[in-house]
Amino acid sequence: MALAAASPKTMSQQSAALLRLRELLLKGAFTAGTRLAEIPLAKRLQVSRTPLRLALVALEHEGLVQEHPTRGYVVRQILRKDIFETIEIRGMLEGMAARLAVERADREFLGLGNLRRSVNAIEIALKTIDTDTAGAFNTYIEQNQLFHQHLIALAGSQTLAREIDRITGRPFAAPSSGFISAQVDLPRSRHVLRMGHDQHVAIVEALERREAARVETLMREHARLARLNLEIALDENVRTASVPMLRLIRNGEAA
Amino acid sequence: MALAAASPKTMSQQSAALLRLRELLLKGAFTAGTRLAEIPLAKRLQVSRTPLRLALVALEHEGLVQEHPTRGYVVRQILRKDIFETIEIRGMLEGMAARLAVERADREFLGLGNLRRSVNAIEIALKTIDTDTAGAFNTYIEQNQLFHQHLIALAGSQTLAREIDRITGRPFAAPSSGFISAQVDLPRSRHVLRMGHDQHVAIVEALERREAARVETLMREHARLARLNLEIALDENVRTASVPMLRLIRNGEAA
């Protein structure tokens, strides 16, 4: 076999399976609860069953699939509740990161420049939001991601960074370009961008002043924008055709 | 203890490998950085390489082992810094759990009885701490674990419970019987028990009064006792013979 045509370098089959399967899951290619039969899935991903198995174990720890008691793995269903809680957890962790950044007295915030750059870029983009809505959204998503990355780096905690990474990978836990840009047309979503920007400004200010408790609270609240976004999307019935991942969401209790 | 999730009847080879290897790692059977060669390890764990591999993937996500870029897995080294950060994260998450417990207005805290029972049991045990030190320690460890479990259950968040479980499984992130009981003879450690108990009392009180912010802060601080414990152990040079896991800890930066 070894038809590694698609991979640029020599990527292990396991990584290939992991990446491709994760992408499929996040794209919502399966409905919640679907059994992931190994043989057809292996064929689809162009790997054999062994590396696929390894990928499934990894994805279980990422919370995207679930071990079926008697039979392999199934696509994990995502309850709204789960998403909201995950967002809240992300807020806690990023809040902690912001606090740690302040508490590290050793560095003189050399990294604040990066944060300011992102904030400025968003500020400029937002001025043209009515004429170039898509562009403003794209800039926001891009620079927002950088903002968060830099802030987490400032915390100087490898451990925390890892955890945030894990959480952020969960569906809808953090703004993803595919999801957000589906909402470009909604006025309410535009307003969310402005709110996010204003929060960024406040966060940078709090960091400058070394206001640890404040910046922690601000980051927590900032994370909750993801919740607001999701609620808007569900309210407005964003067509699931453009965001098939939405189909994974269930309202009620666990089924 | 969802970490011990396994079917009692037919334990899969994978679960067996996972449990036994985790135990070995947490016992400090390997020094940090040791390469985990598959063939001898498989022999030692009485499983074949395939399930062992799956267990290693799982353990990587738990943070106990690390993938070597070119060659299998190595035992992850634990920096003091990592431990302290992990403890802090646990405090954040448990604080969130306590807050959620308060915020859930639907239940009338039916579970507070469990918490009170644990608190009372510890209270009684502490009265005999000078005559039956070991017994008091054991009771504390046992009931403390229950206390935390019940509190987390009160939060009613499966997602959060999972994350806390993950974090708690990390070495030294939470009081473990093997570690704590090695400190029975230290007066400072006895004092830590009393502090922990006093905090439990305050936590229950805050829950009763539905003081969300207070209980969150209390839980955070409560987690930091684990840090204090570790520092005492390192200060007093608790013999690594009795807690070989201590050998995994390194002080400096990543090596």
Add this chain to the structure above:
DNA sequence: ATGTCTCGAATTGTATGCAGTTTGCAATCA
């Protein structure tokens, strides 16, 4: 003596065969 290159042994990553279960279907019975 030090550094580099080559070759061999050992180890990992992958594929696949096999056995034990589970599931779905169908036939039988109430």
Add this chain to the structure above:
DNA sequence: TGATTGCAAACTGCATACAATTCGAGACAT
């Protein structure tokens, strides 16, 4: 008609063989 049981197909979990890499030892050149 509905439920139950038995059977066959399919699938998972595991072990192992095979191939591709990597590491180390030793020789050779500088």
